Amino acid sequence: MNRRPVFKFRLFVADHATNSLQAVANLKTLCAQYLPERHEIEIVDVHRTPERALSEGVLMTPTLIKTSPSPVRKIVGTLSQTRTVLQALGLESQVA
Amino acid sequence: MFSLSKSPQRVFKKAPTGIVGFDEMTGGGLPQGRATLLEGGPGSGKTVFALRFLVHGARACKEPGIFVAFEETSERIAANAESFGWNLAELRRKQLFFIDAQPSPDLVQSGEFDIGGMLATIGAKAKEIGARRIVFDALDIVLALLPDAATKRREVYRLHNWLLEQKFTALITAKVGGDADNSHTTQPYGFMQFMVDCAVVLNHRIMHGVSQRNLRIQKFRGAAFDENESPFVIGPGGFDVAIARTLGRVDAKVTNERVTSGVKRLDTMLGGGYYRGASVLITGFPGTAKTTMSGAFAEAACKRGERTMFVSFDSDGKEIIRNLASVGIQLERFVKSGILRMVSARTITGSAETLLVRIKSLTKEHKARCLVIDPVSTLSKSGNELTAHGVAERLIDWSKADGITLVCTSLLDEMASQMTGGTPLQISTLADTWIHLNYLVQAGERNRGMSIIKSRGTAHSNQVRELILSDAGVTLADIYTAGGEVLMGTLRWEKESAERVAKEVAEVAGKLKRVSLDAEEAVLEVRAKSLQTELVAKKVEKTLLTRTTESRERELTTGRTRLRELRGGDAKSGREERHQ
DSSP, X not given: OTTSOOXXXXXXXXXXXXXXXXHHHHHXXXXXXXXXXXXXXXXXETTTOHHHHHHHTOOSBXXXXXXXXXXXXXXXXXXXXXXXXXXXXXXXXXXO | OOOTTSOSSOOOOEEOOOOBTHHHHHTSSEETTSEEEEEEOTTSSHHHHHHHHHHHHHHHSOOOEEEEESSSOHHHHHHHHGGGTOOHHHHHTTTEEEEEOOOOTTOEEOSOOBSHHHHHHHHHHHHHHTOOEEEEETHHHHHHHSSSHHHHHHHHHHHHHHHHHHTOEEEEEEEOOSOGGGHHHHOTTTHHHHHSSEEEEEEEEEETTEEEEEEEEEEETTSOOOOSOEEEEEETTEEEEOXXXXXXXXXXXXXXXXXXXXXXXXXXXXXXXXXXXXXEEEEESTXXXXXXXXXXXXXXXXXTTOOEEEEESSSOHHHHHHHHHTTTOOOHHHHHHTSEEEEEOTTOOSOHHHHHHHHHHHHHHHTOSEEEEETGGGGGSTTOHHHHHHHHHHHHHHHHHTTOEEEEEEEXXXXXXXXXXXXXXXXXXXXXXXXXEEEEEETTEEEEEEEEEEETTSOOOOOOEEEEEETTEEEEEOOEEETTXXXXXXXXXXXXXXXXXXXXXXXXXXXHHHHHHHHHHHXXXXXXXXXXXXXXXXXXXXXXXXXXXXXXXHHHHHHHHXXXXXXXXXXXXXXXXXXX
């Protein structure tokens, strides 16, 4: 189990915007369920560090970037559709 | 109560775009601190317009700008703009910032999202560089990401509110498909047009295979504007909107200075030549020496040391130089010295507008004071019938405003009679001086005639002159009218030589008469002299005669007295009494 890769996430949010807060909550729930013990989440607030959003080319908030394992994936939205998110992350097989 | 200072029609401050023509149409530029929507189909020039707006702001108005590129990468945009000579690289260091915001194609969507993050990012950057102007290029790309109409509308309002809050002068470009004229009914984001304070529509039509670009200001809150479609061109200098003279513009400077036409006799006919800054039209059928006349003008201008440009639609510059050299017009040396520029416009294709813009920019580049366009009628070639008149009008308007003396030739349709006159462009009504060249076919030959149809503000000769081309140049000759017929060419020559012979004969006869009179005079003089001598002789003879008679009488008297004395008969005193 521990030999499987650790998922690194970077989540861009816009301060306390509703959809941003939803995304944070959804990501945490999802990780707890499908990637227990093997995920890292970095939350970037574009209001505080806009240059990071600029360098990553983030337009919309919230945006989730999976930086590792490759390939890098970008998902925009509140991450409310779990199935779509898992597909994008390459975790379809985990869906029971 | 009314207060004058708070007029209900508050006039927006304007942010100049630096686009020739557009600032005139809007009375200064885009509304400052407001949003403007720029719509147009693919390739209609939205990005160039937007970029020009930012470049002008950064360079001329000390207003740094941000360009948010949703469609093309900033590198490509900058590379494309290189050809306009805006030197973006230098500006990009401080006053112009590009944000690449192309959505990645493999973007996955899940649930709701908004553009709030992007606005925060841009806002931070704007604060950093002190941006006052902002462009969102191809906002439709972002809107396409949004799932439904309501979300799109919400995000556009979010954007608009943010722009107003930040007091940016914003320009949002968006694509409209197909026919631009009824786009507001078909486009899903047509509501943007109602929201923004100014909307500009660019369209690109093909008429008879020729591309025609037009710009129209759809709305402009709180300001008067030119509502008509105006042609524009994306040329070497960027974006150029063609507008005719707008009301209130300062009139061109008018001078009384004359410039020679290059033909001496024509100058006399015009009372000194063309006016400086005048527009001269030379019309005529093919081969009536229109080009030669304009060449003579160009040569004269170059001789005065004035920078001149010769635009030819018919032939190559080199050809013209060679052809004109055969009639004694030497242009080669002026081309070499750089004072004259020959432009062969035969290869420039496109709308009349494009041609005009090219001619304008070349003239500006060359700093020409005299301009020849040969022939201007090319402007009305296929596809340009509708616009050509306007173009010709603007050509004359522009050359006048810049004080450029313009000579253009125009081909007349062989079929069109001279009386119905006029050129296809109706330029004849606009031109200040109109010279017409035509042929006169008579006695088996074709000769060129020249007449001045009109010349504003100058007394001009009403005479038709014969135009003679020789290797010494262009000269004008009087024509003869005999028995109601005009004589030109050999007929004129015959008439001239007949007159010459008659004159000679008369001269000889006169001389002869004088000689014979001289002879008679001499004879008479001689006779007079001999008579005089005779008279003197006679007089001498007469005196002599008188004298002899007298002496003889005296002799006789003395003789008688002596005889009596000798006879001695009487005493001196008594004798006499006795005797009686």
